[in-house]
Amino acid sequence: MSVALDPLLAPLPADRPQVERVARIPAGFVAAGATAGIKASGNPDLALVAAEGDAIPAAGVLTPNRFAAAPVRLSRANLAATGGTALACGFAKAVVAASGSANAATGPAGEADQAVIGEAVAAALGVPANQVLHLSTGVIGLRLPVEKVTTAIARVAAGGLAATDEALHAAAVSLRTTDSTTKAATVTVEAPAASGDGSVSITVTGIAKGVGMIHPRMATMLSVVLTDATASPSTLRDLLRGAASGTWNQLSVDADTSTNDSVFLLASGRAGAASADDNLAARGALATALEAVARDLARQQAADGEGATSLVTCQVSGAADDADARAIARAVVSSSLVKAAMHGRDANWGRIAGAAGNALVPEAFLLEAAGLSPAEAASRAGQPAAVDPARMRIAIAGLLAYDGATGGPTGIDKAAAREAMAGDEILVRIDVGLGAGTGEAFGCPLTEGYVQENSEYTS
Amino acid sequence: MSVALDPLLAPLPADRPQVERVARIPAGFVAAGATAGIKASGNPDLALVAAEGDAIPAAGVLTPNRFAAAPVRLSRANLAATGGTALACGFAKAVVAASGSANAATGPAGEADQAVIGEAVAAALGVPANQVLHLSTGVIGLRLPVEKVTTAIARVAAGGLAATDEALHAAAVSLRTTDSTTKAATVTVEAPAASGDGSVSITVTGIAKGVGMIHPRMATMLSVVLTDATASPSTLRDLLRGAASGTWNQLSVDADTSTNDSVFLLASGRAGAASADDNLAARGALATALEAVARDLARQQAADGEGATSLVTCQVSGAADDADARAIARAVVSSSLVKAAMHGRDANWGRIAGAAGNALVPEAFLLEAAGLSPAEAASRAGQPAAVDPARMRIAIAGLLAYDGATGGPTGIDKAAAREAMAGDEILVRIDVGLGAGTGEAFGCPLTEGYVQENSEYTS
Numbered sequence: 068m069s070v071a072l073d074p075l076l077a078p079l080p081a082d083r084p085q086v087e088r089v090a091r092i093p094a095g096f097v098a099a100g101a102t103a104g105i106k107a108s109g110n111p112d113l114a115l116v117a118a119e120g121d122a123i124p125a126a127g128v129l130t131p132n133r134f135a136a137a138p139v140r141l142s143r144a145n146l147a148a149t150g151g152t153a154l155a156c157g158f159a160k161a162v163v164a165a166s167g168s169a170n171a172a173t174g175p176a177g178e179a180d181q182a183v184i185g186e187a188v189a190a191a192l193g194v195p196a197n198q199v200l201h202l203s204t205g206v207i208g209l210r211l212p213v214e215k216v217t218t219a220i221a222r223v224a225a226g227g228l229a230a231t232d233e234a235l236h237a238a239a240v241s242l243r244t245t246d247s248t249t250k251a252a253t254v255t256v257e258a259p260a261a262s263g264d265g266s267v268s269i270t271v272t273g274i275a276k277g278v279g280m281i282h283p284r285m286a287t288m289l290s291v292v293l294t295d296a297t298a299s300p301s302t303l304r305d306l307l308r309g310a311a312s313g314t315w316n317q318l319s320v321d322a323d324t325s326t327n328d329s330v331f332l333l334a335s336g337r338a339g340a341a342s343a344d345d346n347l348a349a350r351g352a353l354a355t356a357l358e359a360v361a362r363d364l365a366r367q368q369a370a371d372g373e374g375a376t377s378l379v380t381c382q383v384s385g386a387a388d389d390a391d392a393r394a395i396a397r398a399v400v401s402s403s404l405v406k407a408a409m410h411g412r413d414a415n416w417g418r419i420a421g422a423a424g425n426a427l428v429p430e431a432f433l434l435e436a437a438g439l440s441p442a443e444a445a446s447r448a449g450q451p452a453a454v455d456p457a458r459m460r461i462a463i464a465g466l467l468a469y470d471g472a473t474g475g476p477t478g479i480d481k482a483a484a485r486e487a488m489a490g491d492e493i494l495v496r497i498d499v500g501l502g503a504g505t506g507e508a509f510g511c512p513l514t515e516g517y518v519q520e521n522s523e524y525t526s
Numbered sequence: 527m528s529v530a531l532d533p534l535l536a537p538l539p540a541d542r543p544q545v546e547r548v549a550r551i552p553a554g555f556v557a558a559g560a561t562a563g564i565k566a567s568g569n570p571d572l573a574l575v576a577a578e579g580d581a582i583p584a585a586g587v588l589t590p591n592r593f594a595a596a597p598v599r600l601s602r603a604n605l606a607a608t609g610g611t612a613l614a615c616g617f618a619k620a621v622v623a624a625s626g627s628a629n630a631a632t633g634p635a636g637e638a639d640q641a642v643i644g645e646a647v648a649a650a651l652g653v654p655a656n657q658v659l660h661l662s663t664g665v666i667g668l669r670l671p672v673e674k675v676t677t678a679i680a681r682v683a684a685g686g687l688a689a690t691d692e693a694l695h696a697a698a699v700s701l702r703t704t705d706s707t708t709k710a711a712t713v714t715v716e717a718p719a720a721s722g723d724g725s726v727s728i729t730v731t732g733i734a735k736g737v738g739m740i741h742p743r744m745a746t747m748l749s750v751v752l753t754d755a756t757a758s759p760s761t762l763r764d765l766l767r768g769a770a771s772g773t774w775n776q777l778s779v780d781a782d783t784s785t786n787d788s789v790f791l792l793a794s795g796r797a798g799a800a801s802a803d804d805n806l807a808a809r810g811a812l813a814t815a816l817e818a819v820a821r822d823l824a825r826q827q828a829a830d831g832e833g834a835t836s837l838v839t840c841q842v843s844g845a846a847d848d849a850d851a852r853a854i855a856r857a858v859v860s861s862s863l864v865k866a867a868m869h870g871r872d873a874n875w876g877r878i879a880g881a882a883g884n885a886l887v888p889e890a891f892l893l894e895a896a897g898l899s900p901a902e903a904a905s906r907a908g909q910p911a912a913v914d915p916a917r918m919r920i921a922i923a924g925l926l927a928y929d930g931a932t933g934g935p936t937g938i939d940k941a942a943a944r945e946a947m948a949g950d951e952i953l954v955r956i957d958v959g960l961g962a963g964t965g966e967a968f969g970c971p972l973t974e975g976y977v978q979e980n981s982e983y984t985s
Binding site for chain 1: 590591592593594628630631632633634635636665666667668782783784785861862863866867869870872875876877879880881882883884885886889890907908909910911912913914915916928930933934935971972973974976977978980981982
């Protein structure tokens with residue numbers, strides 16, 4: 068006789084391809100990391116990624132913050148110019164990323180600075196400036212040292228770009244600010260060949276940075292995802308929005324949405340795979356690989372959140388629908404009180420229940436990105452997620468803490484829970500008991516280290 | 527020649543009656559604080575406030591948390607039973623408050639516990655149980671020691687209730703959990719006499735507790751407001767919702783909306799004032815006094831937020847409308863990064879700009895409470911507040927830090943700002959430059975003390 072394990076006490080089952088936490092440059096790209104001198108520390112602070120040949124299909128998801136930084140605004144304009152629409156997809160030759168200054172809230176002078184940087188990249192690579200996408204990260208309100216940056220760009224373009232994994236890794240290193248780790252993820256899957264004969268391997272590789280002002284509402288801080296799969300700009304946009312909605316949009320370090328959040332996805336088509344535009348299997352393969360890379364990068368970002376001592380994952384099942392499940396999961400990982408309890412490895416399920424009871428479904432544009440129709444999104448936006456205390460169940464690190472159907476508190480053994488919560492990842496599992504909706508979100512503990520890091524100096 | 531001071535560098539002008547931070551019991555009420563033994567510390571933990579005669583008009587605003595506690599649910603049911611509606615107004619004889627256990631997420635057993643407490647109060651005072659309103663505060667998921675509570679109720683009812691300021695102060699003391707101060711506020715204003723001949727003084731006095739899980743979406747944790755003015759239940763409800771929308775609903779300690787938030791307003795009518803139902807001057811006087819009491823209690827709660835070292839007030843002018851102004855103010859005081867910067871007395875205006883750029887107008891029911899029509903509320907709910915970086919100006923502690931119209935950063939003197947931010951209250955002033963909307967919000971710094979208090983033990 069087999070014992071049926073309560074699925075609430077285990078992670079949600081998932082069939083995802085294996086993710087390697089390395090940068091593996093796909094065919095058709097070159098990259099470099101360099102030190103321009105933006106950071107006072109002298110650490111690498113300039114990343115450049117480019118297509119080997121002409122401009123290739125590209126898409127972005129960008130912060131909705133009304134104080135969106137100059138690089139965000141310029142990237143949006145450039146994608147519109149090359150894509151013929153304002154929908155954040157078009158064609159790009161290169162992505163340039165500066166680390167150490169966000170170039171946000173810097174006014175017209177900051178816009179001009181970013182344009183000069185774009186011109187420098189364009190001149191070095193021999194393309195129009197609107198084929199350059201821009202990222203930056205660092206202190207808000209600080210001007211970029213433009214001359215240092217353009218000098219470094221010319222130097223890198225003259226000989227520093229290489230089609231190697233090491234070069235892409237160097238680019239990832241250059242993205243870092245207060246990150247304690249370099250964040251990269253690679254997935255390789257099979258997709259139908261363009262020739263119609265058999266399959267080819269496609270690679271999706273992403274680099275990213277965290278680690279504060281992280282509460283993406285459309286994307287997150289500085290991620291670049293490259294693939295050798297084949298797809299048009301609008302297909303890339305749809306796939307990227309879909310992948311971001313369940314991964315980066317479910318990430319919170321401190322509930323502050325950045326002025327600089329940006330993810331770009333570029334596709335070189337060099338794998339020789341069939342186009343994801345019209346081949347369903349190719350589209351599925353790219354979507355699967357992209358979602359796995361995005362999810363893993365989001366988890367790396369959460370685990371390295373400022374002051375974080377572990378990753379906190381909340382997985383929700385049994386919600387009325389997926390939108391509710393995601394809203395509940397995100398409310399739990401965003402709660403200051405839950406985050407402080409996780410720091411103390413305290414199985415404080417009451418705070419989890421309180422946070423779940425406050426969950427609100429997000430804005431309409433995020434719901435549309437997650438696949439709801441515009442009408443559905445409009446009617447759901449900002450509404451409370453359905454929660455019934457008499458049906459909800461909560462487990463922490465595999466221990467049942469609350470079971471609404473049997474009266475509520477289970478009398479969880481706090482000492483055993485503390486032991487179970489001692490690892491690198493704390494899993495909070497919630498079953499809402501109302502439907503079939505599932506979702507997850509990623510966060511981290513709130514620690515004295517976070518407070519110190521963010522109160523002791525301007526960062 | 528006079529120098530025109532920039533109004534951005536000063537607090538928003540306001541014409542408010544003077545508030546005394548004391549409990550002053552209005553005519554027609556009795557009160558008591560007692561020690562039932564709920565708290566392990568042995569500190570007072572039971573408060574009882576009652577009308578001297580028959581049940582009087584009462585209204586409540588209660589948490590929308592889906593895990594609303596047993597006392598919240600019972601109070602809502604009792605107001606519906608005595609008021610004939612489900613709109614949280616009716617008639618009440620008494621308010622009973624237990625401190626040390628929230629009686630939230632305790633399931634049917636917790637509901638039964640709260641009913642027993644209501645029966646005990648009702649029996650002691652000789653009234654139906656549905657004339658008793660309930661409050662509780664403390665750890666979520668913990669059962670109340672019902673026998674200790676009912677024993678204390680009988681003891682207090684037998685001789686402990688008094689129509690004195692000291693008795694009401696004792697009730698306020700009994701509300702406290704991790705509060706470091708006892709919170710009370712009193713305003714006395716003139717209102718037209720019921721006789722039609724001249725005016726009488728009406729008193730509005732409120733007691734409240736803070737200090738964690740504070741991010742009211744309809745009301746806040748444990749406040750009781752008493753007045754000797756005259757008004758019907760539905761008038762009280764309208765006035766209380768209006769007052770809460772600009773005060774308690776603009777308060778955030780940690781962005782966690784409680785399971786137990788409750789404010790009750792009871793009116794004895796003993797001042798002999800004309801009814802606020804149909805006398806506009808009487809209504810205005812009561813509204814003014816109520817708003818001043820609510821605002822002052824919210825400020826006391828913010829200043830005593832867990833781990834707080836000062837009060838942080840954000841006042842916004844020039845927004846497209848008041849709803850936008852309130853949303854922007856609330857986004858600023860709720861931002862973890864702004865809060866950490868305030869702790870370090872760092873004039874980090876970039877984080878303030880970032881938070882303002884993320885502001886979302888809240889849910890429809892909150893907008894209706896603030897005076898918008900249902901149709902307006904539905905169309906505005908969850909939408910971003912209008913912000914234009916080229917028009918916004920930001921001042922911190924009287925120093926201009928950002929001026930969008932002149933290029934952005936002003937190069938604020940950080941050392942001078944640190945000096946100016948050294949007081950008990952840090953004022954962040956924002957002018958949006960778009961319209962005539964004003965609003966304010968109250969918060970506190972994020973400190974290591976908050977993290978310690980909330981990670982080291984279940985609270």
